[in-house]
Amino acid sequence: MSEQGNSTAASSDDRRRTRDPNAPLQSLSPYLLFTKDEYEKVEQEIPGxxxxxxxxxxxxxxxxLTDDQRxxxxxxxxxxxxRYEEEKECWDAVEGVDCSGESSSDEETVSKQASRSTPFNKRPSILNNGGIGHIPATHDQGPDLFERLPVEMTVALDLWEQKxxxxxxxxxxxxxxRAGLLGGSLFSSTILTIYLLSHSNPLWRAPFFIANLSLFHFLEFYTTAFVNTANADLSSFLLSSNGVAYNIAHTGALTECLLTHxxxxxxxxxxxxxNILLFGGxxxxxxxxxxxxxxxxxxxxSFSHIVAQRKKSTHVLITQGIYSLLRHPSYFGFFWWGIGTQLMLGNAVCFLGYSVVLWRFFDRRIYGEELFLVNFFGREYTEYRARTPTGIPFIR
Structure with missing residues (x-):
């Protein structure tokens, strides 16, 4: 047992990469330079x-740190x-040693040439041992060990996890x-809608309205997460980010339906x-x-629930598909979806209220958003705007 263990350890040492002592030391980022300076201080202030x-x-x-300190x-x-670039030019590389000064086998050299260098294939051991890589069997936790570990990767992963x-x-x-509550609301309100319809009770409209609201808010997050994952967060559900007026409007619509009944x-x-109004809704x-x-x-x-005021690298002018027919199809969809809910509910007061408020909102939003779009895309957008309608009455 002991001999086998020693043999395994020896073969592991043979495979371990060693550094050419004459190789130039890798350059460090501003953050890593800062951590080197702070290392001893932190060890003294907060040991262990x-x-x-x-x-x-x-x-x-x-x-x-202040801007000047950074x-x-x-x-x-x-x-x-x-310094690193200058030293690397003067360094006489030893055969079998890469530009970082670490020796590698022929197979490793071929593998590194065949694959792009990333933090993950540079330090594959980071995925082992609980995500902190290989730690030598020593109690020395000094700067030498610290430099061998991918600090910036660990910090980045920690920041990512916090989100x-x-x-x-x-x-x-x-x-x-939120997804669970919306799913439960959709399921229960759909069952109640079917039950009331089966008993010819006109109150089926109320739970049907709730079912549509639940589906709408779920799809807002799902579609955003599906195609724009980087920007998907809790606000993508639009449950609270639309303001108090939005929630009051839906509460008022449901209240009018119940009071009318x-x-x-x-x-x-x-x-x-x-029946025509119901079918239309x-x-x-x-x-x-x-x-x-x-x-x-x-x-x-390119989609965002918030009007972009600065052009990102991912922003492109979409003129194909549904965008070839409508200039702002997401606004078109929500406008007519909102109108449809009030026709379906049979609400007279909220129908007028929804129509006026939604029209004013989208009129102002489209005007403001297109100022930025013209700035982003110039003539390309002005020509697109001239030939493509919004589909919302009196908003050209």
């Missing part, structure tokens, strides 16, 4: 920290990079909770008109939802 805990301390202290490290990093914790905008718990159950219009809801979801998917990374 784990690697991850120490990285968090460095991260907090780095954030607390500029010093940025200047040092430039000098470091210059998904509770109370953050991309909290996985928050996303799961109990206080004035007799339809205001003849049966045929009533259902059609608007269906078409509006399909067009809005399609618009989000076809826009891809």
């Amino acid at each position: 920290l784990t690697f991850t805990q120490r990285s968090k301390v460095f991260q907090d202290r780095w954030k607390a 500029a010093v490290y940025e200047e040092r990093a430039i000098i470091e990079k210059r 998904f914790k509770p109370s953050h905008v991309r909290s996985l718990a928050g996303i799961a909770l 109990y206080l004035h159950p007799t339809p205001l219009f003849p049966r045929i008109i009533h 259902l059609t608007f809801i269906l078409v509006g939802q399909i067009i809005r979801s399609t618009a989000i998917i076809q826009a891809g990374p």
Whole structure:
């Protein structure tokens, strides 16, 4: 047992990469230069920290630096990079040693040439041992060990992990909770709608309205996460980011439907008109939802629930698909979806209110958004705007 263990250890040592002592030292980033300067100080102030805990301390202290203090490290990093490039040109590489000064076998050399160098294939051991890579069997936790570990990768992973914790905008718990509640609401309200319809109870409109609201808000997040994952967060559900007026409007619509049913159950219009309005409302809801979801998917990374004031590298002018027919199809979809819900509910007051408020909102939003779009795309957008309608009455 012991001999086998020693043999394994010996073969492992043979495979371990060794550094050419004459090779130039790698240049360091501003952040890594800062952590080297702070290492001894942190060890004295807070002894016994784990690697991850120490990285968090460095991260907090780095954030607390002033712009002038960071500029010093940025200047040092430039000098470091210059030094490394100069030394690398003068370095006589030993056969079988890469540009980092580490020896490798022929197979490793071929593999590195065949694949792009990334932090993940440079340090594959980072995925082992609980995500902190290989740690030598020593109690020495000094700067030498610290330099061998991918500090910036650990800090980046730590920052990335923080985004998904509770109370953050991309909290996985928050996303799961909202998706679960919307799914439960959709299911229960759909069952209630079917039950009331089977008993010819006109109150089926109320739970049907809730079902459509639940589906709408779920699809807002789902379609955004599907094509624009980087920007998907809790606000993508649009449950609270639309403001108090949005929630008041839907509450008012549901209240009017219930009050009308109990206080004035007799339809205001003849049966045929009533059926036409109901069918029209259902059609608007269906078409509006399909067009809005399609618009989000076809826009891809260019879509955002917030008007972009600066052009990103992912922004492109979409003029194909649904965008070849409508200039702002997501606005078109929501406008007619909102109108359709009020026709379906049979609301007279909220129908007028929704129509006026939605029209004013989109009139102002389209005007303001297109100022930025003209700035982003210039003549290309003005020509697109001239030939493509919005589909919303009186908004050209």
